[in-house]
Amino acid sequence: MTITTAGTKPSLIRAFTAPKGFGDQTLRDPRPDAIELLGGIPDPGVLPAAELAEATARVLSRPGLPALQYSRTAGISPIREWIAAREGVPVDRIVITNGGFHGLALAIQVVLERGDLVAVDNPVFPLFLRGLELSDARTLPIAVGPDGLDLDALERELEAGARPRALYTVPDFHNPSQGTLPAAERERLVALAERHDFVVFADNPYRELWYGDGPEPVDAFNHSEHVVHVNTFTKTLGPGLRLGWIVVPERFVGDVVALRSRQDSHSSTFVQAVIGELVTADETLFDRTLDRARALYRSRAETLASALADAAPGVFEATVPGGGLFLWPRIADDRIDADALATAASAEGVEYQRGAFFPSGPGTDADRHLRLAYGHVDEERLRLAATRLGQAVARL
Amino acid sequence: MTITTAGTKPSLIRAFTAPKGFGDQTLRDPRPDAIELLGGIPDPGVLPAAELAEATARVLSRPGLPALQYSRTAGISPIREWIAAREGVPVDRIVITNGGFHGLALAIQVVLERGDLVAVDNPVFPLFLRGLELSDARTLPIAVGPDGLDLDALERELEAGARPRALYTVPDFHNPSQGTLPAAERERLVALAERHDFVVFADNPYRELWYGDGPEPVDAFNHSEHVVHVNTFTKTLGPGLRLGWIVVPERFVGDVVALRSRQDSHSSTFVQAVIGELVTADETLFDRTLDRARALYRSRAETLASALADAAPGVFEATVPGGGLFLWPRIADDRIDADALATAASAEGVEYQRGAFFPSGPGTDADRHLRLAYGHVDEERLRLAATRLGQAVARL
Secondary structure, eight states: OOOOOGGGSOHHHHTOOOOOTHHHHHHSOOOTTSEEEOSOOOOGGGSOHHHHHHHHHHHTTSTTOGGGSOOOTTOOTTHHHHHHHHHTSOGGGEEEESSHHHHHHHHHHHHOOTTOEEEEEESOOHHHHHHHGGGTOEEEEEEEETTEEOHHHHHHHHHTTOOOSEEEEOOSSOTTTOOOOOHHHHHHHHHHHHHHTOEEEEEOTTTTOBOSSOOOOOHHHHTOTTEEEEEESTTTTOGGGOOEEEEOOHHHHHHHHHHHHHHTSSSOHHHHHHHHHHHHHSTTHHHHHHHHHHHHHHHHHHHHHHHHHHHSTTTEEOOOOSBSSEEOOEEOOTTSOHHHHHHHHHHHTEEEEEGGGOOSSSSOOGGGBEEEEOTTSOHHHHHHHHHHHHHHHHHO | OOOOOGGGSOHHHHTOOOOOTHHHHHHSOOOTTSEEEOSOOOOGGGSOHHHHHHHHHHHTTSTTOGGGSOOOTTOOTTHHHHHHHHHTSOGGGEEEESSHHHHHHHHHHHHOOTTOEEEEEESOOHHHHHHHGGGTOEEEEEEEETTEEOHHHHHHHHHTTOOOSEEEEOOSSOTTTOOOOOHHHHHHHHHHHHHHTOEEEEEOTTTTOBSSSOOOOOHHHHTOTTEEEEEESTTTTOGGGOOEEEEOOHHHHHHHHHHHHHHTSSSOHHHHHHHHHHHHHSTTHHHHHHHHHHHHHHHHHHHHHHHHHHHSTTTEEOOOOSBSSEEOOEEOOTTSOHHHHHHHHHHHTEEEEEGGGOOSSSSOOGGGBEEEEOTTSOHHHHHHHHHHHHHHHHHO
16 A cells, blocks of 8 residues: 655645644643643633524424525624624625634635735734744734834835735734834834735634724725724634624625635534624624623733732733733733743643743743633632732743 | 735645636535525534534533633543544544544645645545645545446556545545445545555545445545544534544644644533533443434435436436435436536536536546435425426426
8 A cells, every 4th residue: 555655745735744833722722730821712701602592493493494505605694694783794795614714714814826925913912923834924023012013014014025915913913922012103004015015814814802982993994995804702602603794895705615615615504693693683782791791801800910919929010901811911020031931830830821831933921921811710710810820930 | 005916925825726616616605496405405404403402501500611711722621532532542642623524634734745636535525625635735536436446447556556645535435426345445545545655535425324234334445644534523412513523644643633634723611511411421422322323314215216217217326325424316318417416406406516626537437426415305395396407408
């Protein structure tokens, strides 16, 4: 028997690298003895499980069972219309996806030629870089500061001759560094994209989880032919549903549909029908669910920040974020080695994503940070995690 | 504002052609005034809707709501184990997919380099050719006869020097021509694949819908490093679930997982959990469901064949298939033009897929056939469809 050797793998597959750092942590099995602050996971207590079961029973009692039948590639009613109304765009610009990451993958495959240059957040959500391997893209790191993407830094690169085909950023409650791009900078980013002919991949999974006065507007994103605006129900109704959407520029809608009709036909009609029923049968349910989630996550963020200050005074600089699921404390004490701290914390029974997993290039102090995910951990365990981190500091 | 022109589309997208023929018919809106015999759609009456709703309620009452959380790329328990046991393979060779077509798309992307040669059924399921555009593949048509793929024809091509990287076939109740590859020929196909180092994509969505003594064995497929065996719950529990699986050779498992983790992470945990609960909570439910479906589809196939003989005596040669969802009558009367018949049938209020949509090359009489899908149409409407086809024949 002849076995095809690794050398003859298709170029698509050959461009994939082995997971390391962040990916490794994400893929491993949970440690039941440890407090895991690893992923942006919503708390089961604020997911509308009973309402989902009731919505399922209703859609499965409809004559002809449309929820179990084939459907169009871009998505079905009423969920697609409901999303379009919330985004303020025509329904034909909404394509339903299998979650936010799928939306990014579709954008990557539809916009980028293999080997293209893509400007990316620095620090960056590491799984986006993994997705970019679908197009074997090169990256141009752009600094991210307390207000999100640094457009001065981007403009300097563009003026120096950089010609990215696309740019990736998380505009709301940046992952990992938690800044939010102000409204005026969103307009400026879109103007730069239009002038220099690149496509912004605006990745917005945390957008609905704001703690304060509500999020910055997305009109600039939704009304440009140079932005694919990516969102999902992952952080609001549950990652396991695998349902999201993209707001697609008209010029790309046909290509996205053509690609999906060749990859997996369409997202589950069943899941689309259930969520559509959930959010339209009781039109205040989605926002009531979010109100509970926002209050819970804000309280957890404050608890963790304050417990960290108590457990290791002066060691960390931590800002309670404006939304989302992560605290991003900086190790202020220069004598503490960040990798040694992560190792000591693991020994004490706390797992987190170390900041060193997030840089996309030089010039960031991300490696001096910790990304602590608190969404799914109750306040007692968060205080215990802070105590263990304090003990880890004391070990060093 | 500069708009990127069509000329700069990525090569991935440029290889896509506009849907025509079969694809066109599949994508258009339903005609409520017509009897549509277009797609292989299961009847809602034999889908276990109430049991699905109950299974959903149970999985959504579990502590911690695992059904709404992230999961591993290859799939979750218990559905993955249940499938592995039915296929008779180790669980790590099962990758859960978003339906059968998704399984084919993954195989195409993992096995084929762009431009590779792929041997395909002739006639062929046309959407597979659309999927092949993901790898911009060239095709080598291989005749399909009353017993499925013609291995003598394949062997002649191989001996003449053809070097396909893969081969696509539907071994059970072939779509469209309804033959089934005998057990010995399955062994022979696998031996050819191993000797000539190509990968068989064995596409088996209709396998469970046998009418007679049960289907031919798939051991040869499941125990070769040269076969990706593709299956799905589409025809048994409902297309809208979008849940299927592939039995993957060990050498490709890592690549399939790597690709999916960059495209859409994993199939819906929710759908996997619901179907897993459905088929394991009552271990006879799946087979009871299939028994009802088999009896229904067999009866409909017989009704349609006999009504056609009554309505247009001597015009069609139709064999009741051994399973599946399609009748494939041949127009025996040479004076009848097949395209004219389809047009006349449409005017009478019957829509079907004309045989001319299915050839992948010359040398088949598929264009003299009609593909009539009867799975979702009750017997009264099937008789009416036959009557209308008889009227269409009379028009010509």
